[in-house]
Amino acid sequence: MYHPNDPQIKSWLTIPEGSDFPIQNLPFGIFRTDTKKARAGVAIGEYILDLHMLQKGGFLEELKLPDKIFRQPSLNAFFALGRKKVGKVRKEISKFLNEACDKGTIKFIRKRALVPMEEAELLMPIEVGDYTDFYSSEDHARNVGTMFRDPENALLPNWKHLPVGYHGRASSIVVSGTPLHRPLGQTKAPDAEAPSFGPSKRLDFELEVAFITCRETRLGERISTGEAEDHIIGLVLFNDWSARDIQVWEYVPLGPFLAKNFGSSISPWVVTLDALEPFKVEGPTQDPEPLDYLKYEGKHHYDINLEVALSTDTLEETTICRSNYKYMYWNMAQQLAHQTVNGCNIRVGDLYASGTISGPKKDSYGSMLELSWKGTKPLKLSDGSTRTFIEDGDVVTMRGFAEKGGVRIGFGEVVTRILPARE
């Protein structure tokens, strides 16, 4: 039986050593070029396979896909076909890119359906329905609690009983490469009498992974932890930009608002859960035992290496964080079960972010807040300069990849340049 995850399969296309996009990955995205309007594609090595051309060429006919399903500005309609169908498409594409593929097909693809990635503009892969941000890394929650509250009781009483989450802004989620202006806002220094207005002085990234849903539920319907992954098509990297000084003043009692909604950045390629299947690992033992609806069977954590690098026009890239998605206390099956336990309905293209993913070591913390310990321990960069929070002109790049047995399933990057505030 042909399996697209088989480490042995090879493509007729040359895949550079260490590429995020070998034939075992095949993530989906939306792109355009000077001559091609927005459409769906699959990343393969340094190229994009144009799925619309493939369908137009008649190569996907056996799959009985809706007409022009790939000739759309988002993957929502495609993902709405469900995880099983999308998996079949991925398998078929794998066969077309396999070295065993017939010459006629290869010739067609080479001539009509292959676009060098560097010539394409990668667009938002989905139209985001609702966006939830969880807070599910224990090390992150513990670090923040230690800094801002009580080191002896760093985790709040609810934290180990439920995956704390809150709603975020969908409109301002942008794709990698979109620069963001430093936000303006209200802040109040602890010793100031009144708040003042100006550019945030504590701009920060948050290293997160987000999952995307592919199945609509009705209001009142629940999704169990066992069913959850049938509703999830794949993952992207997520940079949840945060203005710490705005947040600390505004967030009581209803949570973060303007500190977050000026922009969040995602990576352009949706890496399918199917491709990540070989990287499933056990999660941590949960103590106290969660309530029944949050219990789960099997493995729902994923071993995905995550990195954050910082650079400027004149400063060479410095990797400032190395973390891993497996550090999550609450996994995505639990998150989706929690999100829907009250009957909240899910749409195709919803985005559910993990919350900052910090590991146990100091260089695995997923935000400047933690890396510089609230600004008290400046980070050293490659040229000897230091950072406590993000400065104008800084470029933050997040990367992610799973690797095992010679196969690397990568996410590509989410890159954001911070521009000065617009006064």
Add this chain to the structure above:
Amino acid sequence: MYHPNDPQIKSWLTIPEGSDFPIQNLPFGIFRTDTKKARAGVAIGEYILDLHMLQKGGFLEELKLPDKIFRQPSLNAFFALGRKKVGKVRKEISKFLNEACDKGTIKFIRKRALVPMEEAELLMPIEVGDYTDFYSSEDHARNVGTMFRDPENALLPNWKHLPVGYHGRASSIVVSGTPLHRPLGQTKAPDAEAPSFGPSKRLDFELEVAFITCRETRLGERISTGEAEDHIIGLVLFNDWSARDIQVWEYVPLGPFLAKNFGSSISPWVVTLDALEPFKVEGPTQDPEPLDYLKYEGKHHYDINLEVALSTDTLEETTICRSNYKYMYWNMAQQLAHQTVNGCNIRVGDLYASGTISGPKKDSYGSMLELSWKGTKPLKLSDGSTRTFIEDGDVVTMRGFAEKGGVRIGFGEVVTRILPARE
């Protein structure tokens, strides 16, 4: 000059005494019937004027509207034409419904474009982009702060400096008439050792008004208080259903989540700010003076009476709250200026809810939490029974209307029946 708000104008259609929908109102909505697919209409007395039929009949040609702009399942595309254009459409419709209208037009409308409201199903008027919930009534914030925190310092330090708000769930916003199941969730009694799972025991409504935006802004763009109302097309009533016991356990530190996202109910007719223009009033003096970006000129508060009634299959309706939209401390111009001061982008069809609107008197509190003072003072209903929170089978009806000089601009109702939890 013909003005659709003129109290003197009359329709050729009989408008029942006390109707919410006289010719001076003309709110927009989406409806369907057994024979007509979803389309836009205007409420007039006990009828709906079918705007698609009007356009098809060639009556709106001078307005140069896009083809089939009213033959859509939401008003988003129509509202995106902007407040000025929508105002012109409203004026034109007013002329068609005016007693001075020519007989041919009246005959056409009577025969082809008038649908008895009781024969129509009213649908969601908009496809909601993002949904924000503010917390802008001082009496409400003070009541909640008194109950849960410190009566001496009921308002948190930030409350008078910024319109506190948070993001809510867009997917679960439903139109009046949609029943909701009591949510299941985690709660923890103060004296319990661990949380437990089950139906919420403290289900509550929140009386709110929401505004709808009609103009897209780019990420990074700001809207000043002076420009804000050009971006707002109109208002609906908003019932922000809340499960108090779920909320109190989950909400630290990131705000309400499952306590709110199981459903929020809106009224089906979008009452335009144009129609509400005569009801503008001064707001309260703001002390301390807000920061510059929150200062405003002119009147941005609206005198709109609001009521909440409770009934069951066997219990006659009891009005349990009489409040007014004018009680807001922060008005919608300030709310929208705040929402965008950091560059957060706005979409057409976004919904911005006021937060619970409580007045100074005990019968003007906009939630059961306040009316029954955290359950300690049960409310008497028409049959002598009592309520602290909402019970299964309860029907909560919110109504709103502005009235002056013999003209009543009404919102209709938002009605929700609470069904038992789905176990």
